[in-house]
Amino acid sequence: MSFRINETDLDDLDPRDVIARDRLALTPVLESLQRAGFYAYGTLDDQSRWSIAVDDELGRVDVRVGDDGFEIILWVSSPGLYADEESIWKRNSRSRLARMSIPRIAQGFLEPHQSAMWDEVEEGVAVSEHYQLPFNRAADVGQFVRMQLPKLEDVLSGIERQLG
Helix, strand or coil, rough: CCCCCCCHCCCCCCCHHHHHHHHHHHHHHHHHHHCCCCCEEEEEEECCCCEEEEEEEEEEEEEEEEECEEEEEEEEEEECCCCCCCCHHHHHHHHHHHHHHHHHHHHHHHHCCCEECCCCCCCCEEEEEEEEHHHHHHHHHHHHHHHHHHHHHHHHHHHHHHCC
């Protein structure tokens, strides 16, 4: 017996049912990412939604079930951008200037699906991209991510160059 869930029924579902549904839908995404050579794993995100996460030397990836397909969020960052600055005052000043400059640089440099910010934890610039792939492209997610992360790294390098 099969049944179809429409949007209005999702509010009536037990959260465990939504998680189970998303786990099932994301299984081919997990396999695709692993075939592409990523360390990928399933986890609950900060909003208790099931997602597939990747932590790689190139960056981070989160994939969730969206309304019309898989939501893919890619992140890259440059940790310790000013770590080689010996003077803490100068390092803090340069970091503050970067925090103020990044929004202006992003406005003229980034596409609508991209964003940039100062990452306080990494103490450097972070850039993200948001994509949505159709559900029938689950097997392609690994190769898509493998192609996009280096491009996003180039965007990050461009912003860093603008910061001087």
